Amino acid sequence: MQKLLVAYKVDWLDQRWDEYTDEEYEAARLIVVHGMSENHIVGGPRFYTEYDLSNACPACGAGMRQTGAYMLDGAGPQTVRLGQFRAVDSYSEIIVDQPLAETLTRANLSGLSLRSVYAIQPDEVPDELIWKQLWASHTLPPLSPRSTGIDFDSACKTCRRGKLESTSPVRFAYRARDLEGSKDVNRMWEHFGEYVRWNGDLKTAVLWQPYFVVTPKVWRIFRDAGVTGFQWLPIRVVEE
Ligand SMILES: [Zn+2]
Numbered sequence: 001m002q003k004l005l006v007a008y009k010v011d012w013l014d015q016r017w018d019e020y021t022d023e024e025y026e027a028a029r030l031i032v033v034h035g036m037s038e039n040h041i042v043g044g045p046r047f048y049t050e051y052d053l054s055n056a057c058p059a060c061g062a063g064m065r066q067t068g069a070y071m072l073d074g075a076g077p078q079t080v081r082l083g084q085f086r087a088v089d090s091y092s093e094i095i096v097d098q099p100l101a102e103t104l105t106r107a108n109l110s111g112l113s114l115r116s117v118y119a120i121q122p123d124e125v126p127d128e129l130i131w132k133q134l135w136a137s138h139t140l141p142p143l144s145p146r147s148t149g150i151d152f153d154s155a156c157k158t159c160r161r162g163k164l165e166s167t168s169p170v171r172f173a174y175r176a177r178d179l180e181g182s183k184d185v186n187r188m189w190e191h192f193g194e195y196v197r198w199n200g201d202l203k204t205a206v207l208w209q210p211y212f213v214v215t216p217k218v219w220r221i222f223r224d225a226g227v228t229g230f231q232w233l234p235i236r237v238v239e240e
Contacts, residue, residue, distance in 0.1 A: 018169045020234055022223075026216050028234035029179060032172050032188070033212040035089020039229030041081050043072035043090045045202035047120045053202075061198040061207045062162030062191040070095065070133040071126065074119030082131060086227045092192075092209040094134045100225050101132040107221060111138045111183025136187045140213055141178040143190060146238050147171060154194075162191040173236040186213045 025031060045051060050068030057063055070093060072079065081088050087096045096104065101114055114132040121127065142161075145152065149170035156162040172188075193208035219232055 018171070018233070020232070024234055025219050025232060028216055028219075029237050030174070030182060030186070030213045030215060030235045031219050032233040032235060033094065033214060034231040034233060035092060035094070036229050036231060039081055039085045039088045041072060041078045041088045041090045041095070042076045043070060044093070045205040045207065047071040047073050048126075051202060053200075057156060057159035057162055058200065059158035059198075060156040060162035060191070060196055061205060062156060062159050064207065066209075069116040069118050069128075072117060072119050072129070074121040074127060079119065082129070085229050086225055087222065087229065089229065091207065092211055094212055094230075095131050096134065098130040098132070100221075100227070103221055103225065104134075104218075107217065109184035109215075109218060111136050112185040113137065134185065134212065136183070136185045136212060138181070138183045138186045139189055139210070140174065140182060140186050141189060143188070144173040144175050144178075144238050144240065146236075146240065147173040155190075161189065163194065163196050164190050164192045165194050166192060170233065171236060172233060173238045175240060176237050179237065182213075184215045184218055187211070188213055 043049065049066060049071040052065040052067050055063045055065065070090070072090065072095075086100050087094055095117055104112065105114065113135045115135050117129045117131045117133050118126040119129055143150070147170075149167050151165045151167065154163065154165035188210040191208055191210055195206065196208070197204060197206040213235065222230070
């Protein structure tokens, strides 16, 4: 199953993205952070991470809220990536190593806090890692319909929020008025990902969380730390 998932994610990500210069990142209002398959790590609901489902869409799970520490598959082959990357992606959660966590904390970024991460091994007590999960207190309003490369018709029919599909190159646009109150670190409202498995049971769920959307200040910290494995996509700001 894991092999299938990874293969699927590779397919999904094997797309064309725009290239941006450092000047364009510096000038961006906000930048979407998108993990790639090479630094993906398995974890989440199937590994006993706890969620509040009271506001989750019954059809696709969008809107579920993590309440406990993030749990990784400690027995999976992808755990080696914790030693290969300074930051890894787990279904759009971002998990950073200890020095990077400390740098982010010292930078006093608005909207950001850090949470504990555990590795789950069969028949063993969960093992707390020195890695930390990024946590954003602020969720942005829905994207502007003037975003391109996003198939809004593919969205979950029940909530219009989940299971969104994209075609490359994606260009995320936000209305200027919807960015009032945005922080250094935010979460997108929409959930992307064509492969979602959700029947109401967390133990079998495969769900992608919304992307992180950050200021150039955050991008600069990741760049200076030599982080690889993420695509950074500046948003466009539009009137409608
Ligand atoms: Zn839904």
